Amino acid sequence: MSLDYTQSQTAGDRRRSEELSLQSRQPPTLSGYQILRPLGEGAFGQVWLASDLNTHRPVAIKCYLHRGSLNMELLRREVSLLADMSAARHVVQVLKVGWDHDPPYYVMEFLENGSLEDLVRAKEELSVAQTVNLMREIAEGLSFAHGKGILHCDLKPANVLLDHSFRPRLADFGQGRMAGDTSASLGTLFYMAPEQADIQATPDVTWDVYALGAIAYTLLVGAPPYRSPQTVEALDTTSSVLDRLQKYRQLIQNSPRPRLHYRRRGIDKHFAQIIDRCLQVNPRQRFQNVQQVIGALDNRRRQRNRRPLYLLGLVGPLLLMSLMILFSARSQKMALEQSERSVVQRALESNRFAARYAARTLQSELQSLFSIVQTETTRADLGQLLKRCTEAGNEALAEIAAGHSDPAVTLKIQMMPEHAALEAYLQQRLDLLATQRHRGQSLLNSLFINDAQGTNLGIAFTDELEGKTAVSPVGQNFAFRSYFTGQRADGLPSETALQHTPTRTTRLSASFRSTSTGKWKIAVSAPIWDQPHDADQADQRPDSEMPIGVLVLTINLGDFDLLSQQDYQADQLDRMAVLFDGRSGNQRGTLLQHPYFRNLEAELMKATMIPQIAIPVINALTTTGLDNYHDPVATFDGGQRFEGPWIACADQVELPQAASQTNLEPEKSDLWILVQERKSAVAAPIESLASSLFREGILEIVTFLTVVLALWYFVFRLGQAATVRGKMVAPGSDSKSTVTEDVRL
Secondary structure, three states, rough: OOOOOOOOOOOOHHHHHHHOOOOOOOOOOOOOOEEEEEEEEEEEEEEEEEEEEOOOOOOEEEEEHHHHHOOOHHHHHHHHHHHHHHOOEEOOOOOEEEEEOEEEEEEEEEEOEEEEEHHHHHHOOHHHHHHHHHHHHHHHHHHHHHHEEOOOOOOHHHHHOOOOOEEEEEEOOOOOEOOOOOOOOOOOOOOOOOHOOOOOOOHHHHHHHHHHHHHHHHHHHHOOOOOHHHHHHHHOOOOOOHHHHHHHHHHHHHHHOOOOHOOOOOOOOHHHHHHHOOOOOOOHHOOHHHHHHHHHHHHHHHHHHHHHHHHHHHHHHHHHHHHHHHHHHHHHHHHHHHHHHHHHHHHHHHHHHHHHHHHHHHHHHHHHHHHHHHHHHOHHHHHHHHHHHHOOOOOHHHHHHOOOOHHHHHHHOOOOHHHHHHHHHHHHHHHHHHHHHHHHOOOOOEEEEEOOEEEEEEEEEEOHHHHHHHHOOOEEEOOOOOHHHHOOOOOOOOOOOOOOOOOOOOEEEOOOEEEOOOEEEEEOOOOOEOOOOOOOHHHOOOOOOOOOEEEEEEEEEEHHHHHOOOOOOOOOOEEEEEOOOOOOOOOEEEEEOOHHHHOOOHHHHHHHOOEEEEEHHHHHHHHHHHHEEEEEEHOOOOOHHHEEEEEEEEEEEEEOOOOHOOOOOOOOEEEEEEEEEEEHHHHHHHHHHHHHHHHHHHHHHHHHHHHHHHHHHHHHHHHHHHHHHHHHHOOOOHHHHHHHHHOOO
16 A cells, blocks of 8 residues: 555545545546646546647646635645746746636646656666755755745655656645744655654644655665555554554654665765755754755765865876886886996906906916926936936836736836835925925925836825825826826827827826816926926927926816915805816816815715816807806705806916917917806895885885875865865755744745
8 A cells, every 4th residue: 555645634634535536537628728638636636637729738737626625725825835936947837727617726837757756666766866966956946945935845756746857846735834834734654754743743844854855765765764564554554644643753763764775886975874864853953954955965066076186186196106116116227237237247347357367377377387397307316316217117117118017017116216216306306396385385286207108107295195095106107198298188098108209398288187086186297308408498309309208297276376265165155266177179168176176075076076167158258258157066966055147257278388489379278267256246236226225215105105195184184174164154054943034034
């Protein structure tokens, strides 16, 4: 059962309306109008759609049935109220009145889109934007009526008609009252304010405010507030109008506040709160007039219009800051990369110079060793001892040279007194040379002598322990060794001494590995002549003259001053010199000396695989250098400390020149000095600068955000304060007594 009808004031009035509703619905006959069809029916009459025969304009005609049973004063007042508002855009216009006609009628404009109730019934729910627009325009219509001193008192969707643009028009002021009128006026259940449901109540502006909120709620939810099957059934059980009104008041006062409009998608809190305030049970807590409702709606619109500005005020600086950060980070990155490239390039140049200097230093050390060996070969006592030894062991040495030796022959050489004398001499000279050269810190490793066929006749070691642990080479033939032949590489061990001839000049041997310590060594050898001459004139001797032997001085490569002075115990080696053999005949270079080898025990050193450097890498190291060199030792067990990229350059060591060769192109050795510097150490200042810039950037961002948020909050608070002041001075913000006084004026 629908309860959307105006409540009668008395039981008698209701009975009369029921009698009238049973009367014939025959269309009335009105001069100048053609009745087309009925539009609706109410408690006091019928509404018909008609056509004006003069203008052919469609109109709506409201006919009042049974003049005798009507309160003609009330009907005249309704028409009078409509006529007073004939200039209002949001009120239905009265075109003609026929009080003398039977039945009495009045003609008003026809609005073809029906009522707001029809729209709700068709769509069930309207959008939030549509609801806001309709609520504001209805409020404007009410504001105009209230300005004329007219209260509607029965505002509901059925009494709001829609024009051709679906804009609302107020209609049916049958329950309307003038401001100050004390006669009660009953509206429609669920749209009527609770205090209005009392036949003793005095009409009040806030009744229309409540009904306005109920209409907005209906447009959003599809049903008025508090209406449900349970409440409808409870009201239907009442026996009289007074009981119904009392139960209605109690229902609203005791029920929870309606909240379904908060569930509407797109609803904003501000608009929901406007509806809540319109629906307050206590009239003092409602808006005190519709102008306050209009002010609240306008304030909501202003706040929503300011949202893009607030958003722009927040997003704009953030966007600007983001662009600044982007370009600043890009500039910083480019500057840091350029700085790093510059630092790396300077490190490459520095390491290239260091490698060149280290190669020259090593060449100087080799020159010193060349001089020592050459000087020693010119000593007459050395030649005499060598001759005695070769003469004493002539037969055994011949057999060894022919490759038919056995352990007994080797032992025979070792047991000769001449061998003992020669070896004692070598030990004496080695000790003296070591003391003179390094003041007790020996660089020299061993000194030995081979006969003209390459058989070792005696050897002396600087380290006594190495001499005791090493297998004696005395009596063994080493004619295939590069230190005997003076060649760049060793021959094959299977080759006999007869296939090789001793060197005729002072030479640097190929690097070789000690069988006792596993360390890499190199040897400087020089020929011993029967008639000693100036060593620089050795190449002027006739080819028929052969050396009677070869003197060999060996050096542990790690004992060179250049390499031995490095702090290999440091936890972090950021720069170091490395020695490798880069003979072009090999597919890969051999690492000869590296900090990784420094602390390895002899057994571990002998068991360690030899790290290799690829020839393309060597070529790059010696031409431009590498800023991303990876140490091959890093892949070995315990070599993790050498991981990471290095900045490295290499330079080839030149062989010392004889005085007679000063005008010739220097001969290159097979030794290469590699100077490598940890890239992270080189780039550390740049990384430190980058970290500082990053911290400064974060500080700037935080400061910028703080300032922006503070300014935004300040502007927001000013906007809120302006809104509050706007509410305080908004038109119609006075109490209802003020409105009443204005109306009375």
